[in-house]
Amino acid sequence: MKKQFMNVSFLAFLSMALSFSTVSCSDDSSYPDVDGQDPxxxxxxxxxxxxxxxxxxxxxxxxxxxxxxxxxxxxxxxxxxxxxxxxxxxxxxxxxxxxxxxxxxxxxxxxxxxxxxxxxxxxxxxxxxxxxxxxMDGDFESPVFTVAPGSEVAVLLKSETRFALTLNISDDRALDYVTVQIPSISGYEPKRIEANGQKSVEFKDKIILPSVLKVYDIVMTAYDKSGNSTIKTTTLTVSELQDFSKMYLADVATVEELNSDVFGVPMLIKHTGAYEYEAEYYNQKAGTNIFFIPQKTDFAPICFGLDPEDSNRLTDDPETAKPIVLSQAGVYYKVKFNTMNSTYSISTLSVANAIDPAPHEFNSISLDTWDNGGSWLQKFYFGYMTSNPREVATFVQDPTNPHLYSLPDPLVLEAGQKMNFVIHNWHSDGWWNYCTWRVDNSDAPETFDYYGNKKNPAWTEPNGKDNWAKPVVQKSGSYKLWFDAHLGRGKLVPVK
Structure with a gap:
């Protein structure tokens, strides 16, 4: 009886303990309902x-x-x-x-x-x-002016002074409309060009200007269907013939090609004196047509080419100018011209007689690199570098012209991407400034000036500035990089 009583008592105690334990756990780990409603x-x-x-x-x-x-x-x-x-x-x-x-x-x-x-x-x-x-139909990109006049444009004063305005605008989704305003031209009505949801639109307008020396502001605004907008302004100056501080060689046929590059097209040439210019150009194929323009983005309003009435002289009229034709392939051409008296001359230089600052033969085994009796047994080569000399995308050398190089693989770039690179030799120790080219202007590279501390003794031009190339890509796509060590010119153009 005693044993049975103890068992009953123990079971009752255990039941009570479990009950208290359950209540205690519930109080510690749960939260009481306030209204018991759904969130x-x-x-x-x-x-x-x-x-x-x-x-x-x-x-x-x-x-x-x-x-x-x-x-x-x-x-x-x-x-x-x-x-x-x-x-x-x-x-x-x-x-x-x-x-x-x-x-x-x-x-x-x-x-x-x-x-x-x-x-x-x-x-x-x-x-x-x-x-x-x-x-996935969001629109976050503003329209882009793929063709438009530069920030400053000059028009020559004539009996009938004209300005040919050419615009190409694109958008990744859908354009709405574009406006053009020139408030200081009396009688010029603001233009509105409807795009109707297209991804691109083109507009051309021949504007007759008063034949007086004056400055005009052109305001062009593009809107897409999502309300994103882009404003582009141009200062248009009507003047007598200027001694342009910059002149460019254009070897492309269309305005679109003038504006499709990341840099290098058209090619900057030398300003050698008052109204005098000198262009050096490597002609890869016979029959290349070239013009000279003082504005980078269009053949208008000023384009120097052959006068159709006298091919021994130049004209500045983009509507009548004929191209200068480079008939010999595989040579460097030199064109000297004077815009004031409309004269020009042409000569050629063989590839064999051209020099560049590279201190060694490309892909050679370079000995006594530091002129101290030592040696460097790796091959000498250079190319596209974004970080350090251990990571160089190697150029290939043109089989016909040893001064001409290119990247064998295209660079795949995105719109809005800001590049950051120089042309540099490879080396496992990370040498800096041994053989390298930098640019005149980081944001808008036009010349690649030699900056290396070792160079071909025959090269006597002074070293350039330590500017890395940092252009911003305007349009996504694949681009090919070309570099001419003799000219100190590079270009990054769409892959065809």
Whole structure:
């Protein structure tokens, strides 16, 4: 009887202990209901427009009087399954929570639309869900003037003074319209060019100007369908013939080609005296047509070419000028001309007689590099460098012209990308400035000046400045890099 009483007493005690234990655990790990209602959730947007490679922000205001325990964001197609545990983060549930979760869309995403389900759960296990539609049709880029006059343009004063305005505008999504305003020209009505959702639009206008010396401001504005806009301004000066500080050689046929490069087209030439210029140019193929222009982006309003009435003289009229034809391939041409008296002369220089500053033969084994009896047994070569001499994308040398180099593989570049490079020799020890070319202007490279501390003794020109090339790419695409060590000229042009 005693044993049976003890067993009964023990069972009763155990039952009471378990009961107290259960009550105690419930008090420690759960939160009492306040109203027992479902959470409320208001998303900032039910539709997010974005694009591949961009981030989206899932924002919303979440509330629950009992306390929010967690938020889950889920989209299997985007590999998104994120749970935000508020109790773990804050040590307690939140009666109000401002959701702001950023998620990166992959650059190679090809899908067009996705649904992200946002689920809010309170401490009582009650939950609500809301779907957010994510589509890949966002428009974040402003329109681009792919062809437009430069910031400063000169028009020569004549009996009939004309300016040929040419515009090409593009947008990654859809253009709306373009406006052109020249408020200081009496009688010139502002133009509005409708694009009707097209990705590109072209506009040409021949503007008759008063034949007086004057300066005009042209304001051109492009709008896309999403309200993004780009403004471009040009100062147009009507003047007598100027002694232009810069002159360029154009070896392309169209205005589009003048503007499709990252740098190098058209090619800057030398200003040797008052109204005098000298152009050196390597002619790769017979029959190359060239013109000379003082503005970089168009053949108008001034273009120097052969006078159709007298091929021994030049004219500045872009509508009548004939090209200078370079008939001999594989040689360097030198063209000297005077814009005041409209005269010119042409001569040639063989590749064999041309020199460049490179201190060694390309791909040679270079001995006694430092002139101290030592040796450097690696091959000597140089190329495109963005970081250090251990990481150089090697040039290939042209089989016909040893001064001409190019990158064998195209550079794939994105619009808006800011480049950062020099031309430099390779070396495993990371030598700096041994054999290298830098540029005259980082943002708009026009000449590649030798900057190395070792060079061909026959090269007597002074070293340039230590400017890395940092042009901004205007249009996404594949580009080929060319470099002429004799001319100190480079160009980065679209792959054809």
């Amino acid at each position: 409320t959730m208001k998303m900032a947007s039910e539709h997010i427009q974005t694009a591949a490679g961009r981030s989206i922000s899932l924002k919303g205001t979440l509330e629950d009087k009992d306390g929010i325990a967690s938020v889950n964001l889920k989209c299997a197609d985007l590999n998104l399954n994120k749970t935000i545990d508020l109790i773990e983060i804050y040590g307690e549930p939140k009666v109000s929570y401002d959701l702001d979760y950023k998620f990166q869309i992959q650059k190679d995403e090809i899908g067009e639309s996705f649904t992200v389900t946002v689920t809010t759960t309170d401490v009582g296990g009650r939950s609500v869900s809301q779907d957010v539609l994510v589509t």
